[in-house]
Amino acid sequence: MNTHIKIILFTLLVLGTGITACKPKKSAEETEKRILVFAAASLTDVLSELIDSFGVSTGYTVQTNMASSGTLARQIEQGGTPDIYISASKRWVDYVDSLGFIVAPYKxxxxxxxxxxxxxxxxxxTDVTIDKTLDLNKLIGSGRLAMGDPGHVPAGKYGRQALGYYGWDTQINEKVLPAKDVRSALMVVELGEAPLGIVYKTDALKSDKVKIIGSFPEESHKPIVYVAGICNESDASKAFYSYLTSKETAAIWAKYGFKK
Incomplete structure (x- = not known):
């Protein structure tokens, strides 16, 4: 190897070392101020605003992993490590708790x-009254009914309960088009690929491509409750958990159609 080539290689080595040395390392304080939240997909919009508001007042950075509550529960079971888990189903958060991943008393x-x-x-x-006199099979016609997959999507489970309450589940079982989460069910209707869908009111309100034609009575399904639990106890996770449950967030929840 001649001297000229040696000089070039040495220069590249020095430059490479310099570049590596100049990469900023996250401080322990920055790491401590980061919060990872696993949350139900139906919370995407409201959680985004809550995170922005929380970040401005505290300086904390919140990262999210949004999916169906069941999918997130399985991810936690298989090694996912969120600081906070927010489920659209009490059943799934109780399941995660039973595995020892929720820190008491933070649920x-x-x-x-x-x-x-x-x-x-x-x-x-047009608008319909949801009761036992409604002919749902006729309403769907030759199309499909889009809804979350009842196997792992809470919105689908609530939907299945409501269909069963009115005796529609067996009538239209073959017409159900299961989606991976409630947002996907909404999109199917937005695209006109299904004439009817069952989704959360909050998701319907955010879309200008669909219209609500009926609201299910509360007695037709179990209460649709969002439950938060801390999986990794720290000052950061407790601060965000307290913020989510505080009265000062009520206006933000209401803005997106949720009730506190």
């Missing part, structure tokens, strides 16, 4: 939602 209800029928904005379907 509480933080908000409530409603279940509604939606149709594409331009649909000829």
């Amino acid at each position: 509480t209800n933080i908000a409530f939602n409603e279940l509604v029928f939606i149709a594409p904005k331009e649909s000829i379907l």
Whole structure:
């Protein structure tokens, strides 16, 4: 190897070392101020505003992993390590708790939602009264009913309960189009790929491509409650948990159609 090549290689080595040395390392304080939240997909919009508001007042950084509550529970079971888990189903958060991943006593209800029928904005379907006299099979026609997969999506489970309450589950079972989460069910109706869907009221309100044509009575399904639990106890996680449950967030929840 000649001298010229040696000089070039040495220069590249020095530059590479310098670049590596100049990469900023996160301080322990920065790491402590980061919070990872696993949350139900239906909370995407309201949680985004809550995080912004929380960050401005505290300086904490909150990162999210949004999916169906069941999917998130399985991720935690298989090694996922959130600081806080927010489920749209008490059943799933209780399951995570039973595995020892929720830190006592940090588990509480933080908000409530409603279940509604939606149709594409331009649909000829109009407002309906949801009771036993409604002919749901006729309402769907030759199309499909979009809803979260009852196997792991809370919105789908509530939907299945409501269908069963009115005796519709067996009538329209083959017409159900299961989606991976409630947002996906909403999108199917937005795209006109299904004439009817069952989603949370909060998701329907955020879309200008669908319309609500009926609201399910509370007695037709179990209460749609969002439950938060701390999985990793720290000053940061406790601060965000307290913020979520505080009265000062009530206006933000209400803005997106949730009830406290």
